[in-house]
Amino acid sequence: MLIRKRRGWELPDSTATSEAAFRDRRRLLQGLAAGPILMAAGLGNISAWAADADPSAGLYPAKRNDRYMLDRPLTDEKYPTTYNNFYEFGQDKTIWREAQALKVRPWTIKIDAMVEKPLTLDIDDLLKKVGLEERLYRHRCVEGWSFTVPWTGFPMKALLDIAKPLGSTKYVRMETFMDPATAPEQNKFFYPWPYTEGLTMAEAGNELTFLVTGMYGKPVPKQDGAPLRLAVPWKYGFKSVKSIVRFEFTDKRPKSYWEALQASEYGFWANVNPEVPHPRWSQATERVLGTDERRPTLMWNGYGEFVADMYKGLEKERLFV
Secondary structure, X not given: OOOOOOOOOOOOHHHOOOHHHHHHHHHHHHHHHHHHHHXXXXXXXXXXXXXXXXXXXXXXXXXXOOOOOOOOOOOOOOOOOOOOOEOOOEOOOOOOOHHHHOOOXXXXXXXXXXXXXXXXXXHHHHHXXXXXXXXEEEXXXXXXXXXXXXXXXXXXXXXXXXXXXXXXXXXXXXXXXOOOOOOHHHHOOOOOOOOEEEEEHHHHOOOOOEEEEEEOOEEOOHXXXXXXXXXXXXXXXXXXXXXXXXXXXXXXOOOOXXXXXXXXXXXXXXXXXXXXXXXOEOOOEEEXXXXXXXXXXXXHHHOHHHHHHHHOOOOOOOOOO
């Protein structure tokens, strides 16, 4: 008889919010949120908003994958969708209003460099090639705050299967959009635009590595990285690049946006470790969005059983921050 041993970070089934209750609350919050979003976007009527709606909306909600569970309640939707970093639009945390200027259709994704055959895919064509699922993940920002969220998307492994990288490929470099007319901060020449990030091929193929297209049972909002972003939950949040337009496969380690901007504070790996402080603050605890709670930070953000083996033999690397 197969006996499943519960992982230390999993909630008992009896304490998890029921699916029905979660869906009902989600529909209520969606209705409440519609009004202020319409006003903030300066739209005169609902039909104008619908014209800019995501055509993939019918794919949501997706079936939840129960392999990935939480040790704490889900964060109320209003916090991850209104407290954001999106430096293309500004540096304050209420950037969600400005981010509505981002046009997410048409949206194409380039896959190139060390692959069998470079290609460019429309986002909706890509979604037809992959199966969407919902996963509950923790998200830990390097700034010391955290939330838990139901992402919808697909494993990055599915994109690797489409891309067919060459055997000599060591890294994948991801790049976000570049449109200074839409994103005013991109007009500032002293920032290394466009925003870029990178993973090793082992990290890209890890089962936790997730390409996000939705959250809370609907398409991911613009301020949270529409129409395609990365989620690597064992790493600090700045690794989870938003609004991706390119996957470049390479044999050279990419330099990320933050590494190019301030290498002494932000490195390539950025794995969560409570014992290694950021040069300007501790990482021992985290502030949970929407609460007054501070929780101890977990090594690898609690995902060590999935990822720790990838870093054996790299003790001399600056793995954290």
